[in-house]
Amino acid sequence: QVQLVESGGGLVQAGGSLRLSCAASGRTFSTYAMGWFRQVPGKEREFVAAINWSGSITYYGDSVKGRFTISRDNAKNTIYLQMSSLKPEDTAVYYCASARSPYYLSRSTAEYDYWGQGTQVTVST
Secondary structure, eight states: OOEEEEEOOEEEETTOOEEEEEEEESSOGGGSOEEEEEEOTTSOOEEEEEEOTTSSOEEEOTTTTTTEEEEEETTTTEEEEEEOSOOGGGOEEEEEEEESSSSOOOSOGGGEEEEOOOEEEEEEO
């Protein structure tokens, strides 16, 4: 059974930083692309970032480009999302997801087949 467990969320002031982690189990982690999404109540889940199986290729949503960095450590079966220069509009529940492909970095939720339970990030003014 595939499990993805996010951690690292919390309350931070605008301009601050947080690092989210997502620990994976139950799948050969290193052979799949991974992604981060976020969601606020009443809105669709929004693509944040994706990374290919080796970590050599990354892809970001426009709203986080230049501020967030996705990375992975295949030896630890973990992906990370380093978030800097946080803004109140970054407030959301953040989810990690495992893609159906090792290579295809997609912003569509349909291309991901396993999801974590989410971790809340709140950015105050």
